[in-house]
Amino acid sequence: MIPRPFENAPRLRGGRSNCPPRVVVLPRGRAYENLEEIVSFEGITGVFVGPSDLSASLGMYGKIESEEFIDTLADIARRAKTYRKLTGLMAHTLSIARKAVELGYNFISLAHDTKFLMEGAKMFLSEFKK
Structure with missing residues (x-):
């Protein structure tokens, strides 16, 4: 029996259940500039966004929740979907994780x-001091 999170993996990989996923990391603006070429490549399964690196290379470091950067994330998801590619994101905050899901990202790495x-230690100390 296939564990529930993986039951759709063959469908997501175009029926190739014995083929491991091939995901390209988009860490730099140059990769974003060449996104169309990357997502149209037949041999890849999807793309993964590292928002800190990508935002820095686009001149938006530290602004991963800005409207401009969210528009960039939306553009990546839209173009990847055009070529039936999966999209993933390293989410440093809960709000960016939720936004990525809203934009159609298929998998989220939670920081x-x-x-x-x-965060757990801060919460523990905060409660302990009460």
């Missing part, structure tokens, strides 16, 4: 484990 550890 880094160290961030979760720090």
Whole structure:
């Protein structure tokens, strides 16, 4: 039996159940400039956005929740979908994770484990001090 999260994997990969996914990371503005060429490439399954690196290379560092950067994320999702490619995003905040899902992103990496550890420690200390 296939675990539930993976039951649609063959369909998402065009029926190629024995083919591992091939995802291209879009860390730089140059990759965004060449997005059409990347997502139209037959051999890839999808693209993954690292918002910190991409925003920095586009001159928007630290503004990953700005309207301009959200428009960039929407454009990536729209163009990838045109070529039936999956889209993923490293979400550093809950709001950007929700926005990515709203934009049609297929998979979300929820920040880094160290961030979760720090947030948990802050919450614990905050409650402890009460």
